Amino acid sequence: MSELRVNGERLWASLMTMAEIGATPAGGVNRQTLTDEDKRGRDLFRFWCEEAGLHIGIDRMGSMFARREGTQPDLPPVMLGSHLDTQPTGGKFDGALGVLAALEVVRTLNDRGIRTRAPLEVVNWTNEEGCRFPPAMIASGVFAGVFDLEYGLSRTDHAGRTIGEELERIGYAGDRPVGQRPVGALFELHIEQGPILEAEGKQIGIVTGGQGARWYDCEVLGAESHAGPTPMEHRRDALRGAAALLEEIYAIAHRHAPDGRATVGEFEAYPGSRNTVPGRVRFTVDLRHPDGGTMDAMDHGLREAFERARGRHAGRLEFHLEEIWYAPPVAFDPACIEAVRQAAAKLGLSAREIVSGAGHDAVYMARVVPTAMIFVPCKDGISHAEVEYASPEACADGANVLLHAVLARANA
Numbered sequence: 001m002s003e004l005r006v007n008g009e010r011l012w013a014s015l016m017t018m019a020e021i022g023a024t025p026a027g028g029v030n031r032q033t034l035t036d037e038d039k040r041g042r043d044l045f046r047f048w049c050e051e052a053g054l055h056i057g058i059d060r061m062g063s064m065f066a067r068r069e070g071t072q073p074d075l076p077p078v079m080l081g082s083h084l085d086t087q088p089t090g091g092k093f094d095g096a097l098g099v100l101a102a103l104e105v106v107r108t109l110n111d112r113g114i115r116t117r118a119p120l121e122v123v124n125w126t127n128e129e130g131c132r133f134p135p136a137m138i139a140s141g142v143f144a145g146v147f148d149l150e151y152g153l154s155r156t157d158h159a160g161r162t163i164g165e166e167l168e169r170i171g172y173a174g175d176r177p178v179g180q181r182p183v184g185a186l187f188e189l190h191i192e193q194g195p196i197l198e199a200e201g202k203q204i205g206i207v208t209g210g211q212g213a214r215w216y217d218c219e220v221l222g223a224e225s226h227a228g229p230t231p232m233e234h235r236r237d238a239l240r241g242a243a244a245l246l247e248e249i250y251a252i253a254h255r256h257a258p259d260g261r262a263t264v265g266e267f268e269a270y271p272g273s274r275n276t277v278p279g280r281v282r283f284t285v286d287l288r289h290p291d292g293g294t295m296d297a298m299d300h301g302l303r304e305a306f307e308r309a310r311g312r313h314a315g316r317l318e319f320h321l322e323e324i325w326y327a328p329p330v331a332f333d334p335a336c337i338e339a340v341r342q343a344a345a346k347l348g349l350s351a352r353e354i355v356s357g358a359g360h361d362a363v364y365m366a367r368v369v370p371t372a373m374i375f376v377p378c379k380d381g382i383s384h385a386e387v388e389y390a391s392p393e394a395c396a397d398g399a400n401v402l403l404h405a406v407l408a409r410a411n412a
């Protein structure tokens with residue numbers, strides 16, 4: 001059994017075929033959740049799963065569970081997978097690697113006629129990215145009891161369409177209850193999305209937990225006026241108020257270096273006319289840190305920065321700050337982490353422990369299921385970008401660690 005390896009070429013071919021769905025001219029992928037492209041990606045995944053003899057179940061959040069029966073079918077399943085949705089200018093590997101490596105694990109077991117004691121379930125979670133329907137990881141969040149189903153189905157995109165409506169439209173509104181069943185363990189393979197493994201020449205990241213993250217919606221309100229006749233001191237320029245605030249937001253991350261992160265990823269000025277002083281600005285803030293106490297200090301720092309801005313622009317501008325999501329830092333299951341460590345050692349791959357900087361479905365699932373993650377390096381640490389790249393060797397290494405970690409757990 002320790003000689004067992006996945007078929008790296010087949011895994012790579014599946015990754016490249018999936019990447020054709022929503023392919024962008026610059027070599028990336030735009031397969032945002034519950035779009036027509038997502039439907040095509042799901043259809044292809046379903047076809048491959050059925051070809052591998054798996055039985056597909058879909059829950060009410062649209063997450064797909066492809067089951068391979070174990071020799072003891074009443075044991076809770078070992079889950080493996082990730083997500084097939086992407087950012088608008090996403091890459092070929094974020095999410096897709098975890099799903100298709102999980103499928104490759106099953107194909108490899110089929111090739112060799114190996115049955116596990118516990119059943120296996122290859123999972124594709126709905127809306128991991130959260131770019132179209134905030135917040136991120138919503139379907140795994142409902143599965144883990146972080147959100148209720150009604151909340152999940154009623155999230156809207158910029159056009160006002162809900163997750164529930166879009167699931168119906170693309171034909172993936174399943175009838176299974178979300179969660180509420182035992183799961184033996186969960187393993188998610190993912191690209192690192194950061195530079196550490198590549199910089200240190202390590203092949204595998206043994207992920208011990210996830211950073212905390214807080215998301216905010218922010219708004220600055222002033223008044224529109226003519227760009228010519230209005231003297232500078234008479235303006236109520238919402239963009240100028242927001243601009244002064246930005247450096248204070250970045251300073252919060254620098255005060256908590258090296259692990260603090262602050263990102264303003266969306267920023268819009270209204271009405272968006274070159275000769276009108278902007279009367280309204282809308283932007284988002286994303287704060288992260290691996291330590292819960294520090295996350296609280298960063299939240300406090302952000303609220304203070306808004307308070308100072310209100311003082312600076314009293315009577316002229318309004319500053320609104322709303323926290324829309326908080327995911328506290330998470331520690332993964334020691335036994336599952338050990339299974340990943342032993343799999344990497346058995347395969348002779350160089351490895352180090354690492355904390356996930358990004359949110360993942362596994363981070364929510366860790367609240368209710370023994371969970372661990374496996375990272376592989378990606379080029380220059382770049383993801384959420386069309387240039388995102390992981391080598392065929394790195395993808396196969398990660399899939400082999402996934403294979404052996406899952407086998408150890410499912411046969412325990």
Ligand SMILES: [Zn+2]
Pocket residue numbers: 083094095128190
């Ligand atoms: Zn991802």
